[in-house]
Amino acid sequence: MSETLTERMKTEAAAMGFDLARVCRPDAVSHVAAGLAGFLDKGYNGQMGWLAERSHWRSDPSVLWPQARSVIVLAESYTPDHDPTYVHGQPDCGAISVYAQNRDYHDTVKKRLKRLARWLIAQAGPETEVKVFVDTAPVPEKPLGQAAGLGWQGKHTNLVSRDLGSWFFIGSVFTTAELTVDAAEVDHCGSCRACLDACPTNAFPAPNQIDARRCISYLTIEHHGPVDEDLRALMGNRIYGCDDCLAACPWNKFAQEAQEIKYHARDDLLAPKLAELAVLDDAAFRTFFSGSPIKRIGRHRFVRNVLYAIGNSRDAGLMPVAQGLCEDADSTVADAARWAVQKLSAR
Incomplete structure (x- = not known):
């Protein structure tokens, strides 16, 4: 039953506008604690004190919500239809990161996550609990994305997908439902730097x-x-x-232009x-x-x-x-x- 529910969830996620949906367990990123500790010890976080304040949650998602049994990690493409570096040749103009050239993605992604969460409750039963996150909570989304098979963390520490390249947002749905997990993605960067x-x-x-x-x-x-x-x-x-x-x-050569109009510049x-x-x-x-x-x-x-x-x-x-x-x-x-x-x- 859970496998059938998982496949139906992925179909539903695609219909809602997500480009990829994968599943892992909340405890699938045990390596995060050591990496985060090293990052903080070296002061690499700068003025971002909040990274240290909730490091125990960022280090172990199963601590964030112990009742969760599955994490659905989702990707939504915002691939531009232009070369985002061209503006560097126009010194009288400002260069704004692609993701910020239109509406705030947090609102758009979170609405879709909530829709998927409601669908999951309707399918799995009213006893099912869910929590949704998109970039504003102490959730190690990129490591979870790799554990779920969404992509891998490249040498720049961002998630890279064989299907979407580098241009995509990540959201997650934590749930008490037992879903079938996907295989973790492996590094495909090779010697490229x-x-x-x-x-x-x-x-x-x-x-x-x-x-x-x-x-x-x-x-x-x-x-x-x-x-x-x-x-x-x-x-x-x-x-x-x-x-x-x-x-x-x-890997961006495989990316397709974002379908969501709110992500067009x-x-x-x-x-x-x-x-x-x-x-x-x-x-x-x-x-x-x-x-x-x-x-x-x-x-x-x-x-x-x-x-x-x-x-x-x-x-x-x-x-x-x-x-x-x-x-x-x-x-x-x-x-x-x-x-x-x-x-x-x-x-």
């Missing part, structure tokens, strides 16, 4: 290790306050996230002008990024990123924009503006 070599800031101390303190995604999204000056120049025009390691993966976020973004006040920022994951970092951090990009642009025409923010009420924005002025003046 394209993702490691593509990193602008050398954020990978070794294959399968990442120092978040040097990662542009971390610096532009999670890091509060000024960024170290030796890293600012390496950020180029990346103002929210970074896709370089994902875009470099050869807004025209005004493909290559937005730095001059227009820098002058957004708090209200304009919130309006422009309504419904976007970018909204959560706030105007100050975002404009800080934009000013670093202006400083890296070599475009003297952007000097007045930077000068106009040198006395900004936010000290980090003002610091970034003065740095940008200094860089543009030197060039």
Whole structure:
């Protein structure tokens, strides 16, 4: 019965818009504890103290919810229809990570997860319990994804799929239902190190290790306050996230363009002008990024990123924009503006 239910679940997940659905046990990632401890001991988490605060849950999903018997791990593609690195050749424009070029994926994926969870309860019986997670809870989604056979963690630590490449979101449904597990995926990276070599800031101390303190995604999204000056120049025009390691993966040749229209880029976020973004006040920022994951970092951090990009642009025409923010009420924005002025003046 459970095997039949599992196959029906996968069919239902596909009908709901998920590209892949696989199953593992909550205790299938015993190796996570040692890896996470090493990551934290080296301080690679930077200002992300929440990684340490709930490390016991991140280390062992069976502790997070002891009653769970199965974990359904699902993938939803957001593969772009364009080369996301092309904007790096337009220094007067900002580069925004592909996943953030339209609606917040958390909302879209979570709605589908809840639909699948309700379907599972209806099929398995009202005594069945479920919990859904997408990127906002202490769940080691990537290791669970590998344990379930969704893909494997590449040398850049992100999950890679033979079917979807690097461009997909991960969600999970924990349940008390006994489902048939899938075989774990094995590493298919071989000797390739394209993702490691593509990193602008050398954020990978070794294959399968990442120092978040040097990662542009971390610096532009999670890091509060000024960024170290030796890293600012390496950020180029990346103002929210970074896709370089994902875009470099050869497995992307098998990826198909995302079917969900909410993941297709807004025209005004493909290559937005730095001059227009820098002058957004708090209200304009919130309006422009309504419904976007970018909204959560706030105007100050975002404009800080934009000013670093202006400083890296070599475009003297952007000097007045930077000068106009040198006395900004936010000290980090003002610091970034003065740095940008200094860089543009030197060039």
